[in-house]
Amino acid sequence: MTPYAKKAVFPGSFDPFTNGHLDILKRALRIFDYVTIGVLANSSKQPLFTVEERVAIIQQVCVELPGVSVRSFSGLLVDFARAEKCDIIVRGLRAISDYDYEAQMALINRRLGESIETCFLVAREEYSYVSSTLIKQIANLRGDVAQFVPPAVARALAEKFG
Ligand code: ADP
Secondary structure, eight states: OOTTTTEEEEEEOOTTOOHHHHHHHHHHTTTOSEEEEEEESSOSSOOSSOHHHHHHHHHHHTTTOTTEEEEEEOSOHHHHHHHTTOOEEEEEEOSHHHHHHHHHHHHHHHHHSTTOEEEEEEOOGGGTTOOHHHHHHHHHTTOOOTTTSOHHHHHHHHHHTO
16 A cells, blocks of 8 residues: 555646546546646647646636646656646546556656556546547637536636737
């Protein structure tokens, strides 16, 4: 039995945070007492929002969710989890196309950190097609993203795209 079983890290780019991410977070909170959202700073993707912006937006979204903290990290996820005194990683699975990459990451992370476990939560059907990339494209074309993202994210996107 691990001493950290009640705490999990939910890592990602969150560029931006969507209702799909929020749903995974809320469901993770039914399993874990504390969830730290780890916002990846050194992604190979060129982000729309800076890591500081992403952390600030997610903090606004989660302000009324007890047990949630939001932090940025760079470097290895296993090192971030270790620093958070946590050895469980939560990830969302949308489609079978997510599986290959996610399974590879889970296996690598277990090799890098012996006690690390990855816990997958299957996306809810209504969010399974929601991705940060699509949300950015819709917002860029001045489409309405309100049904896909929390209000704080919709406001941030509107500001970004003027
Ligand atoms: P990354 O760049 O690390 O994949 P993302 O921000 O795209 O970061 O995703 C973070 C996690 O949330 C991943 O596990 C991803 O599969 C999951 N996720 C993304 N969108 C959704 C969604 N609509 N529903 C459920 N899970 C999702």
